[in-house]
Amino acid sequence: MIKVGIVGGTGYTGVELLRLLAQHPQAQVEVITSRSEAGMRVDEMYPNLRGHYPTLAFSVPDVATLGACDVVFFATPHGVAHALAADLLATGTKVIDLSADFRLADADEWAKWYGQPHGAPELLGEAVYGLPEVNRDAIKQARLIAVPGCYPTAAQLGLLPLLEAGLADTDRLIADCKSGVSGAGRGASVGSLFSEAGESMKAYGVKGHRHLPEIRQGLRRAAGHEVGLTFVPHLTPMIRGIHATLYATVVDRSVDLQALYEKRYANEPFVDVMPAGSHPETRSVRGANVCRIAVHRPQDGDLVVILSVIDNLVKGASGQAVQNMNILFGLEENAGLAHAAMLP
Numbered sequence: 001m002i003k004v005g006i007v008g009g010t011g012y013t014g015v016e017l018l019r020l021l022a023q024h025p026q027a028q029v030e031v032i033t034s035r036s037e038a039g040m041r042v043d044e045m046y047p048n049l050r051g052h053y054p055t056l057a058f059s060v061p062d063v064a065t066l067g068a069c070d071v072v073f074f075a076t077p078h079g080v081a082h083a084l085a086a087d088l089l090a091t092g093t094k095v096i097d098l099s100a101d102f103r104l105a106d107a108d109e110w111a112k113w114y115g116q117p118h119g120a121p122e123l124l125g126e127a128v129y130g131l132p133e134v135n136r137d138a139i140k141q142a143r144l145i146a147v148p149g150c151y152p153t154a155a156q157l158g159l160l161p162l163l164e165a166g167l168a169d170t171d172r173l174i175a176d177c178k179s180g181v182s183g184a185g186r187g188a189s190v191g192s193l194f195s196e197a198g199e200s201m202k203a204y205g206v207k208g209h210r211h212l213p214e215i216r217q218g219l220r221r222a223a224g225h226e227v228g229l230t231f232v233p234h235l236t237p238m239i240r241g242i243h244a245t246l247y248a249t250v251v252d253r254s255v256d257l258q259a260l261y262e263k264r265y266a267n268e269p270f271v272d273v274m275p276a277g278s279h280p281e282t283r284s285v286r287g288a289n290v291c292r293i294a295v296h297r298p299q300d301g302d303l304v305v306i307l308s309v310i311d312n313l314v315k316g317a318s319g320q321a322v323q324n325m326n327i328l329f330g331l332e333e334n335a336g337l338a339h340a341a342m343l344p
């Protein structure tokens, strides 16, 4: 059994880790932290876990206790893993960070977008960006994994085949993305109130969102050169889900894009290229570690429209984190992740 620790267990990605790991055949959660709820049993806070963790209780983060685990997930706001990762790595524990702390390769760029100096630039060289569809071999060797953000997962998986094949005009890519409210975490904020977010939809961060440099970095690596990207996130009145509508101009109209996408993801257990003409729905991935993609070229023009949906808390966070753990420890990649989505 792999001994698992979770820092930040009271948040949405933390409880999603608990839900997924409850059915994992080879991993056991030994430590889960919360500073505000230390001492409380996890199933008191989250009754959906009753019967799965009869004795597990939140404790304050402590490197010695966490360092006795084989792997520690950080389900915390940015800056927390910066402070603790080096000490944990020194104990031989692997670190899988769900926050943005190690996603950007450039410490100065991170500082610019997050408004504070990078707290552990010495670790950036070894941090592996945990998008298995791109970095599976590096993940196998990693000590420190940066799990991609939710919007970046949906946007990159949707655009990668086109960019890797050199088929898109990379000066003007557009990612028009919608997220459910759980993407903002469990912390109270006026914008997440039912009466503010319900029955309404709005864009935000048009000027520049923190996920923009992350998506751009991934697309740059796929294309082999700088890309121009406009990224517009929206808040929608649903709890879970990301819907990315991605636009790119193709430089060669003769290529069979459906075949290209099907080939690129043929061996990927968690990417589903839907039949031509499909319109994937966020509810078709709710609770499941899946990205469903459909590729369109309306009126046979040169503008490609790619639809990419994920559950922000699963393939966009905790499910992808468990997928990374499975790869890292040489387990079946779908261990604990094989269940179908919830529908309706």
Ligand SMILES: NC(=O)c1ccc[n+]([C@@H]2O[C@H](COP(=O)([O-])OP(=O)(O)OC[C@H]3O[C@@H](n4cnc5c(N)ncnc54)[C@H](OP(=O)(O)O)[C@@H]3O)[C@@H](O)[C@H]2O)c1
Pocket (backbone or CB within 6 Å): 007, 008, 009, 010, 011, 012, 013, 014, 033, 034, 035, 036, 037, 061, 074, 075, 076, 077, 078, 080, 098, 099, 100, 148, 149, 150, 182, 183, 184, 185, 186, 187, 312, 313, 316, 317
């Ligand atoms: N929500 C999503 O859909 C999503 C998707 C992808 C990635 N992420 C990323 O995943 C991370 C967690 O997101 P979330 O939505 O689960 O957040 P959240 O609901 O706000 O939960 C944050 C957790 O971190 C703990 N925490 C806060 N400050 C801490 C500190 N200084 N030291 C130790 N623990 C601390 C909190 O517990 P205590 O304060 O009690 O210790 C809480 O359990 C964030 O970085 C987020 O950007 C979120």
